[in-house]
Amino acid sequence: MPVDLLPTPPCAELHLHIEGTLEPELIFELAARNGLDLPYDSLEDLRARYRFTDLQSFLDLYYSNMDVLRTEADFTDMTRAYLRRASAAGVRHVEMMMDPQAHLVRGVPLSVSVGGVWAALARSEEEFGISTELIAAFLRDHPVAEALEVLEELLAMGAPIIGIGLDSAEVGNPPSSFIDLYRRAREAGLRSVAHAGEEGPPAYIEEALDLLQADRIDHGIRCLDDPDLVDRLVREKVPLTVCPLSNVRLQAVPGLAEHPLPRMLEHGLNISVNSDDPAYFDGYVDDNFRAVQETFGLSRAQLALLAANSIEASFASAGRRAELLGEVRAWEAAGA
Ligand SMILES: Nc1ncnc2[nH]cnc12
């Protein structure tokens, strides 16, 4: 790392799939623990498959690797490993997504997947100094009726979720199919986010806002294809949770130098920096901050703005947000 790079500011991570933190070593460890045969001969063999051409090529491996998650302890161990790494990265608050349906379809009940993740989150402040929230993300390439059933089950069991999300294969699965799901979540007092404009068109971002009333847009980079939409997003201060290394690895952009992050900052869009699926994209949040700093020469003030945006766009309590914004201000002032 060149000496003149700044450390990562204290920040909130708002776009993180906990299943995307499953590192190759842990995949082998959990397979052994659960007596499962993996379709890979070695860690190297597995790692060699982490070359993606688009979102779907990644999702195929992501869902396949999840099969090693069988017990509550598996989910707890994965989540604790992420929290430990995130605390080293400077993360002070995380709102993590999990994909309950992806586990249910493999026969793993909600009590195991949600219970296992929650066991780690419940101790996170004490253990790692990271406050946490959990978001149940729904698979947009599955029927909305299935999502509604799972949401009802989550509500009935009193699952400790702050909101819902929408992820998986984007193109051809528009937000408009999930109006009933988001309406039900709103009635239940939940917040909401939705992936839109990662590979899909700007119209999906508009649908997520107008039809789903999403509080935040995950990715949203393709808004730049529609100047009127950019004006709206700036005017309404809509938070976009941007994941630079993910976009490069999934070839949503040709390379980091072509990533729209600096243009998004110039427009005054409300963006934050996040890792998405760090075990798959070679990058936790600090790696993402370092990469964009190195590539675009961002100033301390710009890094502080990205961190402050993440905290202001979070669902943390007003008190916690104020505390963390104070940390960001102190970080910025340390360079003055
Ligand atoms: N980047 C991403 N886009 C859509 N769905 C996902 N699930 C996990 N990571 C995802």
Ligand SMILES: [Zn+2]
């Ligand atoms: Zn994502």
